[in-house]
Amino acid sequence: MTYYNKCNSSKNEKSELYESSDFFVNFVLQNRTLSFKNDKTKMAKELKELTSRSENYSQWYNDLVLKADLAENSAVRGCMVIKPYGYAIWEKIQRQLDDMFKETGHVNAYFPLFIPKSFLSKEAAHVDGFAKECAVVTHYRLKNDPNGKGVIVDPDAKLEEELIVRPTSETIIWSTYRNWIQSYRDLPILCNQWANVVRWEMRTRLFLRTTEFLWQEGHTAHATKAEAVEETEKMLEVYAEFAETFMAMPVLKGVKTANERFAGALETYCIEALMQDGKALQAGTSHFLGQNFAKAFDVQFLDKEGKRDYVWATSWGVSTRLMGALIMSHSDDNGLVLPPKLAPYQVVIVPIFKTSEQLEEINQKVATIVSALKIQGISVKYDNSENRKPGWKFAQYELKGVPLRLAIGSRDLENNTVEVARRDTLTKETLSCDNLDVYLKQLLDDIQDNIYKKALDYRTSKTVYVDTYEEFKEKIEEGGFILAHWDGTSETEDKIKEETKATIRCIILGGDKTPGICMFSGKPSAQRVVFARSY
Secondary structure, X not given: OHHHOEOOOOHHHHHHHHHOOHHHXXXXXXXXXXXXXXXXXXXXXXXXXXXXXXXXXXXXXXXXXXXXOOEXXXXXXXXXXXXXXXXXXXXXXXXXXXXXXXXXXXXXXXXXXXXXXXXXXXXXXXXXXXXXXXXXXXXXXXXXXXXXXXXXXXXXXXXXXXXXXXXXXXXXXXXXXXXXXXXXXXXXXXXXXXXXEEOOOOOOEOOOEOOEEEXXXXXXXXXXXXXXXXXXXXXXXXXHHHHHHOOXXXXXXXXXXXXXXXXXXXXXXXXXXXXXXXXXXXXXXXXXEEOHHXXXXXXXXXXXXXXXEEOEEEEEEEEXXXXXXXXXXXXXXXXXXXXXXXXXXXXXXXXXXXXXXXXXXXXXXXXXXXXXXXXXOOOEXXXXXXXXXXXXXXXXXXXXOOOEEEEEEHHHHHHOEEEEEEOOOOOEEEEEOOOHHHHHHHHHHHHHHHHHHHHHHXXXXXXXXXXXXXXXXXHHOOOOEEEEEOOOOHHHHHHHHHHHOOEEEEEEOOOOOOOEEOOOOOOEEOXXXXXXXXX
């Protein structure tokens, strides 16, 4: 259709247009002598000052989280403040996942933040897995220091039993389920909660590993093992669909080894993604808990035959770690690159004007464009603030990863055109305003697909098969997923991790089952597994 086509201006005509544009005049008025492109680059550099990924990937990540206004370190060591723009992305993640959970029959509930210490003692493997990360409440009151030095813990207010600040909720929830379940008619229970948890961390990193973080945790109860396994696998599929369809992040679906399994689980399923530095990131887990927690808390039910049996359980969760995954999967040296489906706003419009009269004319035109975009379900921000110049705004929204940026000036009003810039490719085109909403809707879908394809192509290029340990040690230094044979023993897994810092990320579901020889021990191997260094 003609409205999909770029304006038929020649290069000279376009050059003349830019040279006479209000935007260029603004720069001339500031005594700038650089070209529009160079001036924008300079402004972007002054604004962002991002370390490049190739120079220091870790520093690039930290710079980006801070400068894109996603989060910052708080006054509480190891904890973070999620800033409004970062929280807006988390809300999009939360809203979409919540809808997907409810479509599969789950409901939301909320359980206490505090867990009696004795609850954690009931499931040995579980407490062993979390004991070193627990924050413990021992007193319930403060009082004024008699020496006038603020407040102190009242020694007379010691709790009879210490309370653990929730590291995960299996114990408190299964204590509750004991009161809810008497017969098969009470099953299944399909509960999810959105909450915060605390796991004491010595080395923290914004979004990826903090002492307190946000997450959701599903906890379900079933009458049979088959139903519980089906639930575990179903939720893994939900996570994978969300990661690939909404985050535009390709993932491997697999099962964890015994070493990497969730504490108290019989089986842990996971999705694993590959970041741009070649490290893996566990993006979500779904656990088959068997009857372990039901037995620990004596949760029994009367089945259809009138026999008593223990309930079968699952738990599954993702956290604000997905924010880190989103950043590291797609972003570049210019800032964030957000998939349109999770961007707080998908389109930003920046007016280019010199006078208030010109701004008013542009405002009227943009109001029509915004209305049409909203009808298409496109989230849009119109930034007509006068405290920043267009060049600064361009750099700012590029840094924040807004998928599409529109610029419109007085000459555009005359020509009924608008300049459209894509964040993923950093390309621009001048388009007619006629049917612009339809075109931009399709363009956003194209951006979503392109971001996914780029991430998938990268993963493909960084996935290799190796057969010898020498080759493995060479390839692990290059980063990426390595598929190699493993003899199935924890001893071999531990030695490989000790020598190379690589772990088995997963045993791929539906993967190649061809047997072979373990690259490390030379013993028989049932199939290849995925190794990588990870976050």
